[in-house]
Amino acid sequence: MDQDRFQQAILKIDQLNQLDPNKEYFKGKEYPKELVYAMRMSDTLEQFQPQAKESLKIAARAQHIGRWKIDRHAYPMDRAGYLKWRTDLKKMHAELTRSILQKVGYSEEFTQEVSDLIQKKQLKKNEDAQTLQDVVCLVFLNYYFAEFSEKHTEEKLISILQKTWAKMSEGGRKAALELNLNPTSRTLIEKAIQ
Template identity: 75%
Template sequence: MSQEKFHQAIQQIDQLNAQDPNTEHYKGNDYPKELLYAQRMSEALDRFEPQAKESLKIAARAQHIARWKIDRQVYPMDRAGYLRWRTDLKKMHAELTGSILDKVGYDPEFIKEVGDLIQKKLLKKNNDTQTLEDVVCLVFLDYYFVDFSEKHTEEKLISILQKTWAKMSEKGQAAALALNLSTPTRALIEKALS
């Protein structure tokens, strides 16, 4: 791994995410939302897959790069609108990350590999894509599910948990069950899996 290039890439991803106008209050401080998310992704990947490849480490850090630039509200508020928003986001995340990687000197093949990971190409067929999906699910369950659950019905939450579970590998599912989850979250997961 080229430490210098890697650190430059991570630094530039973080600089862009630090511009997020949305903040999240965490442990007594306010953080740019996507910067905090990116750091959580890297930490979760390090715990879940300590030997992760360089491309996977960058894809995890850039998973939501500049996400605030494409507003969900400009898409129809139905499933089709949601899916189109997600697809456009993934494309933008891959392009922004690609331009950073190009600037710091990565070759086109590596840039394509990172872009494919960010866009979740070959999920269930590519181990690195699957690992990234597992980490996305772990971060969601660990940091975002409790707030998310306050806005939705139990029926919807169970459906979301079942879909999340289906996207994960067995290793990811085991890691999810090992998280320090709240009692209501754990009960919902058990209900969703029964």
Template identity: 55%
Template sequence: MSASNRLQRAFHLFDEANQQDPNTEVFDGKTYPKELLYAQRMTMQLNSFEPNASEALQLTARCQHICRWEIGRDSYEMNREGYLRWRQALKKFHAEKAAAILTEVGYTEEIISKVKFLLEKKQLKKNEETQTLEDVICLVFLEHYFEPFAEKHPEEKTIDILQKTWRKMSKKGHGAALQLPLSENSINLVSKAIGSA
């Protein structure tokens, strides 16, 4: 199997897994399984932000949230400690799910280990590909999920989340974020967050 065919086969199996998501999201009048739509948005954003991304990074972006619904937030205590434990469990869960699919497709242990490394967000701010992945995650959040989040939470919490998001990003990520097609309200909130950071 050629490298291109292998990548597309992996994407297909990742999407097939995410197609099972019972949670849905309506976008442009069409209903999608939530994590399938998220995965496709991650690929689109990576292609725009880093068109020369390695195969490992392309794979990681596509399976970033694979089958996330299987470990609900309510599986852990509803406090900060519980949240952090949930996030750590998800990283390991996504890495295991992805590794099983990549093994089935025929990827080498080197590629599989790299995808697992990236999914676990190791060496953020130090490893270039981990940072690129984090930038893409933040850009997808800002473009597609920030506005609904802001509508549900008070401005103080929204600005705090924006500042935390901003701190995770690189200068290149910041530049891309400022070019996103955000609403006037979102732009104002981002400006406040950056200004008081």
């Protein structure tokens, strides 16, 4: 791994995410929301799979790059609208990352690998894509689920947790059960996976 090139890529991803107008408090300080998400993705990947490949590390950091640029409210507020929004986001995340990787000198083959990971291509067949999916789920459960659960019914939360669980590998599920979650979140997960 060319450490200098890798650090340049991470820096450029973070610089773009620093432009997020949405803010979040993290360790007592206000940060751009997607920058916090990117740091949580990298930290979680490091804990979950310390030997992750360079392409996977970059894909994790860039998972939500520029996410605020495509507003959810620009799409119908139904399942089809949600899925279209998510598809458009994945394409945008991949394109923004591709541009950064090309600028810092990565090969087309490497850039394509990262792009495919971000778009979750061949999810159950590609081990790195599955690892990335596990990390996405772990970050959601660890950092966002408690607040998310305050806005939805138990029935809907259990359905979402079951879908989340289905996307995870056995290793991801084991890591999820080891998270230090609040009692309410833990109870909901237990109900969902019974």
